[in-house]
Amino acid sequence: MPKYNPQTIEKKWQNIWDNEQVFRTSDDRSKKKFYALVEFPYPSGEGLHVGHPRPYTAMDVVARKRRLEGYNVLFPMGWDAFGLPAENYAIQTKIHPSIVTEQNIARFKQQLQSLGFSFDWSRTVNTTDPHYFKWTQWIFLKLFEKGLAYKAEMPINWCPRCKIGLANEEVVDGACERCGNETEVRVKNQWMLKITAYAERLIEDLDLVDYIERVKIQQRNWIGRSEGADVTFKLKDTAEELVVFTTRPDTLFGATYMVISPEHPILAKLQDRITNMDEIEAYQREARKKTEFERAELNQDKTGVPVKGVTAINPVNNEEIPVWISDYVLMSYGTGAIMAVPGHDQRDWEFAKEFDLPIIEVVQGGDVTQEAYTDTQSGIMVNSGFLNGLEVAEAQKKIIAWLEEKGLGTPKVNYKLRDWVFSRQRYWGEPIPLVHCKECGWVPVPEEELPVRLPQVANYEPTDTGESPLANIRHWVETSCPKCGGPAERETDTMPQWAGSSWYFLRYTDPHNDNELASRENLDYWLPVDWYNGGMEHTTLHLLYSRFWHKFLYDIGVVPGPEPYQKRTSHGMILGENNEKMSKSRGNVVNPDDVVNEYGADTLRMYEMFIGDFEKSVPWSTDGVRGCRRFLDRVWKLQPMLVRGTAYSSELETLMHQTIKKVSNDYEELKFNTAIAQLMTFVNEVYHLGRINEAEMKTFLILLNPVAPHITEEIWERLGFPGMLNEQSWPTYDEAKTIAQTIAIGVQVNGRVRGEITVNIDDPVEVARQKVMENENVRRMIEGKQIVKEIYVPGRIYNIVVK
RNA sequence: GCCGAAGUGGCGGAACGGCAGACGCGCUGCGUUCAGGGCGCAGUGGGCGCAAGCCCGUGUGGGUUCAAAUCCCACCUUCGGCACCA
Known part of the structure; x- marks a missing residue:
């Protein structure tokens, strides 16, 4: 048997999955569906850091489990690619943001693929793609049509460093959320979205969804x-x-x-x-x-x-x-x-x-x-x-x-909720598709002319007066009024980054549709998102904004239901080894590429899931990573312990059923750490026994597969099991068989443990009592005292109260 | 100030009325016929004791219970959100 070599087997299986389109989502509406969603990243120049894979792996585990349970799973990934860093880079280098964005996306994609996520890459969306933002603009026009987008002189929060107006949600403690600079108030003519018209429903409809309580509380709090x-x-x-x-x-x-x-x-x-x-x-x-x-x-x-x-x-x-x-x-x-x-x-x-x-x-x-x-x-x-x-x-x-x-x-x-300040005086965003005519006022660009694309420019600098760099591109600004044909000017403000992310999950259901944002059939089938995991920092921004847009789209008959996400959970941050937030300036950033190269993607995935309570922040530990690699080595070395057997052996049957139960439940409740602990316990037991039969091995590999997909596929193949692991079914357990027949329980005297007895679970009280009374130590503790009461909880405890 | 979450070994954490510390890290010992590494096995909350065993122990102080990390009351600390919102 060769040594466990993740570098070769991970590449191998990623290629197989890719070539055979194993995770390609079908629109076969006869199957029960499951839509798992993670927040799509902003593809920064820095690349992925180890914080990213935590939520991705978690939902990958759920998605993989669902496929084995027979669901048609939609688990997509995309790029939230408009935004300031690419624009700032363009200001410095004069390189067009789209070029930098494309490079960053390629790097992100390659990094994500090296981790073996089961995304359906054929459904990728990119907010900066004109085929995509055409529909972002279309939604804006619908809002405008219904009077929910309006321009107003508003005192807004202005960041003098970014030279940009900010929404209330983007100001934290009086400072710009992005750069930390203190914001000031400026009165500016701004596009506003009337989210306040939905305030009541945004609160009320929280009753319709299954969000973790702290998310609901924060939203209610924010709406006030x-x-x-x-x-x-x-x-x-x-x-x-x-x-x-x-x-x-x-x-x-x-x-x-x-x-x-x-x-x-x-x-x-x-x-x-x-x-x-x-x-x-x-x-x-x-x-x-x-x-x-x-x-x-x-x-x-x-x-x-x-x-x-x-x-x-x-x-x-x-x-x-x-x-x-x-x-x-x-x-x-x-x-x-x-x-x-x-x-x-x-x-x-x-x-x-x-x-x-x-x-x-x-x-x-x-x-x-x-x-x-x-x-x-x-x-x-x-x-x-x-x-x-x-x-x-x-x-x-x-x-x-x-x-x-x-x-x-x-x-x-x-x-307390205010209307959403929707314009940004920036280049790298979706142009607001409106034209201002002296005669007709604000006139929408006709639908058939969408998307309004960004012009090529030489200079990306925002101006101190707060005007968008687009304002200087006269040939782009000057146009004719769609209504009267007279001279008119385009709106030069662009949309905030939150625009594209407010509806991206709709596009995944039908990402290549040029006639509508997504077909009604696909929306009917896939919506709502069954499970959406994302960061707490998006609770009052993205999550609220996208619920607002969704309700609006529901009102105009575009989407089938009032709420976009049936279930929302949230993960904790991964901190540096020094317990501080990971950042370049603190020098404590761990790059997932290094972990993959040294230990393998399965080890990284496993460690990210084992590291601690999924919902809490936790420091990274290189030693902890090594521990997970050690476990996978032990799993690899189960191979020579394989013996024949089509049913679970008597020695492992109870533990096997317990393990299926615990792992199945824990994956559903985001308790990946205890699920993995159970799998470790199982392997420890197999080592003690020195053997594992085929039935046990198959079940074990399937249970471990969502966390460590490569090694489990490889072992499955090497042992000559039929088909690919990803084509198997999730194992079931028998509740009755999760209960051990003989069990050691504690014996207490006055609530303090004084001994232990081994009983059969079905033993009547008398049998248990007899064993208790035979116990030397217990006898000594009750000698000469009067027994007041005896409590026997089968499988748990035997307690004697004496005076 | 208001709302919420959480305080458990050297560390990450488990248990959420029934033997506190599962699992992992770290550490210690033994083995693998040199060392180191790797691997395997065993041990590892504190105190006392040769041992059997006893005492103490889940932020603090009370309470309920045969039994409390877990339930109740009061308080302390940390983290997150909101904050002159009428």
Whole structure:
């Protein structure tokens, strides 16, 4: 027998799988389908690192298991290839991003193939391929048609280093998610997508899907649904009103002043009445200068200016209350105005203390002169007129009814979620397929003219004014209006990277279709994705965006269901050996190529699955890799231990059934580490025994195959088993045979282990009891004491309680 | 501040009411008729003991139970998400 040589056998089997199209997906709709999805990578110049294969291997294990279970499996891979690194590289080198992208893709593909993933490579999608982004543009036009894409002057987050506008989701702690530079606020004319129109359904429909709980929680958190009421406050001696959003209309009697955002439009309307306009304008200028970060994180001290000459009327008691402006009230949430209830709101309390405004207790329980009393989910109302003495919950019902009756308020739901800033002032992205005509306004490029391709340019630099490099390509910009034929200009902003990834999983079902984004038959068959594994970092970006697009496509009848992904799971990060995040600058990056060359792809795959709890971050360990290689060596050396046998031997039968059960279940629950531990236990047992029969060997190889596909195929072939391993069926187990007939159990006295007995699982209590009483040590422990109670749990424990 | 997850040997981790530490790494010993490596076998939570065995032990303090890493209450720490969201 030759030595185990992964380098040769892995190449060999990869070629066989490729030549025989073993993992080619068919559209045979008579078979039950399984759609397994992993997030497609951005093909960076750095190539793969060992973090990538973790989720890929996990889903490869599931996909391979499903095929052996008889499913028609779709397990595709593609390239999310628009994006800044290729563009930045182009700025430096003047090499077109498409060339660099192509090279990077080739390298990524070669690396992925060397790991033996069972992707159907014939279905690869590439977001930068005009045949693909034609449909990205098509979806955008549909959104535009339905009024869900609109252009607006918006204060947006601007990254001065990347010279690019960012979506809220791309700003982390006031800094650019990509480069870490602090972002600033700039008012820009931007394309926006109305994701807020779907806020409610994006929350509600989480009930329809099987996502891990932390993903659902984070999405709900991000969307930030909050129930309350809009309440109207009249302004004394004017025709104007201020509408506020509050979650606690029951505390209206405690509202002693109002605060509006410095950007609130009423200030301009009432400027003639306001007697301190200078002061207000000065404050507005200050507020505008601050970044979101400064406004939110750094400066929690309350500042503000009273709006002199304007007085509001509290609708519940007609009290006159002052109006202030302060930057702690945001124009972008609710109505940009609040009623301040300093007795029961921390921020309002601080503000009231700062400016010496009255504080009234309306929910009993605290001491509002000392601090805001916010533990008010329940409590008794006081100082609240007709609400006095009521429980909070009753008061809420009563006040809302009262407000509605008087026409002073209505129930209202607000969301923290904002509309999606969809334009980027960049070259390397999908052109937004719209034309601006002086006569007709924004006009869509006709469908038959899609895709709108990127022009060749010499210079990729973004401009400091924030205009796209495309703006300088006059021959591309200048066009004619599709509607009136007059002169018109193309939109020069491009789409964000999140565009192409919002629907790529649809394209996999029918990747070469030139007439539609995918045929309805294929979408009906393959959707929804049965299992989608990806990173937690995409929970509030990609995952939310693609659910939004999918719901929209559902509404216009393109896709068959409201949710794209039936099940969503997530993996932990792989850290460097020093327990820090892997990065070039930290010098702790492990390259999968090196691991494959030294130990083999099967070892890498196995280690990635064995390394620890799949859902948690874990440091890389070179010694751990060696351990997995050692195991595969031991598996290889099972070959000479083979004996004949078409049924499991009596020595291994129980363990065999236990192993089938554990491995089958654990693969489904992402507990690959314990599945592999079980396979190791099995091999250890075979070594003790010194032999393994054909039936056992076959089952073992099939169980190990999803994790280590090459070595298992090779051994299968070398032992002369019929066909290829990948054509076999997943083994089944008999529950009854997973239970050992004789078993050693612990014997406790007063809950402490004092001995061990070996019993037959079917032995009656009396037999077990007799064996317990024969035990020397147990006898000593109970001697001279009175037995109060005896508990026998067959197969588990025998416990004696003595006094 | 709010929401969530998690604290178990030297390390990654198992067990999720029933013998804590499966499996792997590391370490120790023995064998493989020199060494080293590789491989095989055995051992490996701490303390006491020649041993049989005993005591202690799953972040901390209480509680429930015949029995708690596991369930309940309070707290501490770490990590992740959100955060002046009215």
